[in-house]
Amino acid sequence: MLTRPDQTQTEDPTERLLAFIAAQDLAPGDRLPAERHLIEILGVGRSALRKALDQLERDGAIWRHVGKGTFVSRVAAETSRPDAFSGIGAQLTPFRMMRARITIEPAIAREAAANCSREALARIHGALARQRAAASWTEYERQDDQLHRAIAEAADNALLLALFDSLNRVRREVAWGSVTRSSARPSSDHSSFAEHDAIAEAIEAHDQEAAFQAMRAHLKSVASRLFDDM
Numbered sequence: 001m002l003t004r005p006d007q008t009q010t011e012d013p014t015e016r017l018l019a020f021i022a023a024q025d026l027a028p029g030d031r032l033p034a035e036r037h038l039i040e041i042l043g044v045g046r047s048a049l050r051k052a053l054d055q056l057e058r059d060g061a062i063w064r065h066v067g068k069g070t071f072v073s074r075v076a077a078e079t080s081r082p083d084a085f086s087g088i089g090a091q092l093t094p095f096r097m098m099r100a101r102i103t104i105e106p107a108i109a110r111e112a113a114a115n116c117s118r119e120a121l122a123r124i125h126g127a128l129a130r131q132r133a134a135a136s137w138t139e140y141e142r143q144d145d146q147l148h149r150a151i152a153e154a155a156d157n158a159l160l161l162a163l164f165d166s167l168n169r170v171r172r173e174v175a176w177g178s179v180t181r182s183s184a185r186p187s188s189d190h191s192s193f194a195e196h197d198a199i200a201e202a203i204e205a206h207d208q209e210a211a212f213q214a215m216r217a218h219l220k221s222v223a224s225r226l227f228d229d230m
Contacts, residue, residue: 089173
């Protein structure tokens with residue numbers, strides 16, 4: 001029997017979904033109910049539920065498989081345990097955070113080129129399309145998160161995916177400061193679009209070295225917009 005979370009505890013759909021997972025004592029690999037059932041169980045709308053699912057996927061708490069459903073990840077099951085990465089973000093400068101990404105993510109992209117499936121490629125291309133269609137910088141950055149995680153998923157290696165999720169959590173803890181935008185949304189010639197396309201094309205071609213170099217070039221391009229000498 002499915003247990004409904006106590007809706008008086010929080011209005012946040014993401015917290016309600018986490019509470020539901022905890023209440024059901026779901027283990028890594030367990031499948032969540034279909035969206036139509038979660039809407040009823042959690043008492044939220046479809047749009048709010050999908051945003052909550054997107055957030056938990058970015059956090060590594062769940063993972064989704066096209067045609068099969070949404071599953072609890074090992075990260076979600078272990079959130080109550082001490083996290084070796086906890087608090088590291090407060091010790092890192094943005095410069096050092098970017099150095100870590102440039103060290104780790106190209107290697108993940110190389111593994112994605114070696115191991116990607118058609119389903120993984122579909123997730124990558126879906127994130128690319130949603131990113132180009134983003135009506136705001138906030139939505140663009142959300143889809144950027146999803147794209148990079150889709151690439152990590154394509155590597156088909158649970159340890160590398162867990163490492164990516166930990167890296168991403170630390171990145172959110174780093175004090176980046178405010179970024180001034182000159183437009184409401186990315187322009188059609190925003191440099192990251194072409195850089196992301198190059199990464200996706202290399203992965204789809206199973207060209208491991210090209211995927212490594214394309215991801216490295218992309219991250220160094222991002223870093224150059226943030227720092228002068230990286």
